[in-house]
Amino acid sequence: MTAPAAPPATTEPGQLTKETYRGRIHPDWCPGCGDFSVLAALQTALFELGLQPHQACVISGIGCSSNLPGYVNTYGMHTLHGRALAVATGVRLGNHELKVICAGGDGDGYGIGGNHFVHTMRRNVDLTYVVMDNQIYGLTTGQCSPTSVKGMKTKSTPYGSVENPINPIPMAIVGGATYVARAFSGKQKHMVEMFKGAIQHKGFALVDVFSPCVTYNKDNTYQWFNPRVKILEEQGHDPTDFHKAIERGYQWGEEIPIGLFWRRTDLESLEDLEPVLHTGEGPLAFRPLGISPEQAQRLIQELL
């Protein structure tokens, strides 16, 4: 564990600086880990959007990448392996005024958390999901992940993986996510834009980030990605074109697109569709408890 950084100075609302979003402690990631870039991009995005730290909640699962909430000065939850999205849905429904940002690894989100991933997308819960996709299990020291490419040698696949990887981009597009983007730790400015778009988007936003694990993934390195990644925004991609989005999402090899693949704004979020959130004052969490005497009377009537 690294020594704690100096705590951020007390800041009045309205006087936000980039420093405001720095967490209590310094990340203990390996030097050079792609996750540093993700953290910096997220802090910049929060700052540029002017989000008050107490109005945001960063929620993760378990993994190297999932240590991120402790490094951001917002409310945070560091939950169980694979469960960030389920917890986050509860947080959003309990307090739909909070900005919720989920963060985690590819194993966490696409492996053990796969069921929640699918269902959170189809519900179009209004949150941002940042997956630090290093195509390996980092925290458990280098086993195969659901996004490890076929043939990859890892500690759990010493002869090379024989399984096909998940491609999260097309999966999210058909799964019901309404904002689907990819970023790369080597292109931090671009990542900030992807995050800002995702946080402002009303609905489920996925940003899958190539965030190299410099310790355990010797195949998909910065050097490997650098010449391959091509920014969709620079190529005139239309994120409202479903078929093009799927097509570009499948692209892999010499050219790998990053950027916003798909966005739709015509679908209401779960929060929009739930009348309970709109028939009372403020978030559910802060509403008065119990029921009125008239309501109680009605409930009792049903039993007679």
Add this chain to the structure above:
Amino acid sequence: MNKIDFAVGIGGENGQGIASTGNILALIFARRGLHLNAYNAYQSIIRGGHTFLTIRASDGPVRNMGDKIDVFIPLNQDTMDRHLHLLKSGACAIYDKEKVTPEKAADGVQLCPMPMKELTRGNKLAVNTAALGGTLQLLGIESEPLETVISRQFKKKGDAVVAENLAIARAGYDYAAQNFTAFSWKAPRGAKPLGIITGNQAIAMGGAAAGVKFYAAYPMSPSTGVLMWMAAHARELGIMVRQVEDEIGVMNMVIGAAHTGCRAMCATSGGGFALMSEAVGMAGMIETPIVCIDVQRAGPATGVPTKTEQGDLWQVLGAGQGDYPRIVVAPTNQLDLFHTVPELFNLCDKYQCPGLVLSDLLISEGTTSIDPDDLDFRVKIDRGELILPNGNGNGANPASGYNDNAYLRYKNTASGISPRAVPGVPGYIFTAATDEHDEDGTLISDEFTNPQKRRMMVEKRARKMQGAIKDIASPKLVGSEEADVTLVGWGSTAGVIREAVEKLAGEEGIVANQLAIKWIVPLHAAEISAILGRSKNVILVENNQSGQFARYLRSETGFDGHGHIRKYDGEPFMPHHIVEAVKTQLAGETRLSIPVHEVNA
């Protein structure tokens, strides 16, 4: 005054409308002011199979389904064959003359064949309506209450259906008057009209009273009734109700909602609870109060989905890895479920830990009469040391400030309770982590050099239970201190044991007393040891094979019961099962009795 106590048993295939017939009867009895208890022995198929519903009513308390049937309504031959031999003198059997033939019945059993085709004018679905008419006639109940309830029950189906059913009920009623002999007694009237409630409804209503704002579930018998009640009332009461992809998601979502400050609840059965268990540990670790109800059914694995058992005690005791405080409670009946849920929420809010309720199919799906005055929704609400942006839950301590680094979410206090702020409150920012953490939430799990902090945090959490036990009622011995035998049970068996104690005294001249255990964790071990230490003969009664509570009691108190009565055939205890087992044990014949369930249900 001698109480009149009688039971009606209706059996047939699933899909023959047995549940709704039972519901009509239960409503008629309850409106008459009678106490009642209804238990439906059914199977996990939607059509076919065998279902047998027992409704027992009396002007005195009714705590279980009892031992006998007075009016037997077999809707098919199978039911007739399975149950007729169990009828005692004085009982009657009402059945379709053309479809069902009785074998030999005991002397004194009145056979009441009815020409159903004629009475129902060929409407096969209305046979039970005609039988209901006949039943009320024999019980000496006027036809008017039946007409009222039928009109209400069939209202949605239109006037024609109501009129048809009223005519059929009337025909059955009149036919019985002319052809059969009514009982020598009449169904009595109680002091005031009552309602009817199932345990699952009671759980849901208890949640509503407690101020539950978030309810999530994945359907699983026999807990689904809670979800259905919540879903039906969600919009009216402002409760967010979600059906989630699996029980792992359910518990995690509930924790997320609870973390924001909502009172959040879920119910499931053993299999679903097994999936939740890692997350229950998370609630323990991040100190987020949640309430989860495990409505037990016969296990393991899928087990017998529609049968009752008390088989999840150790699962709940051990849910989740590691040591962490939790509160476990096993309410004893439907009304107790209603009262326990809000009480448990207060305890969980105060001690910031998960609260687990052990219900079971018997009381969750079983119906009982309820005095509306007992359903007081104005429950005490204590949210403990909760910091909300608009003050704490009790209206004090408005929060202020911004980026206040002095806030310690997991402050090491004497009570172990640390003031709990929720996301959205300015000035209290922290990260809740399932890794071991320091007082401010910083992860210490990987600081191998810091065993002192780890120990401090483990002890801080554990200390909370020292306070909790003081807030929890200690079990009381019911009956004479000088009894020959003490019957100990936990949860839903309290009612049937109580009746067994009365029967032992009344019919067998055996003085027994009863210790019903409701609060399981923390356990009043010292008080229980003292009570049982004074007893001559302690018999533990439970609805499982291995004596789960007996083992738990021994582990917590060192006390080993003298004898055991265990039932694990899927059906609940009947009073005579316990009475007979106690007699054999007192005669020195055995120390482990496994009563046989006579009905081939």
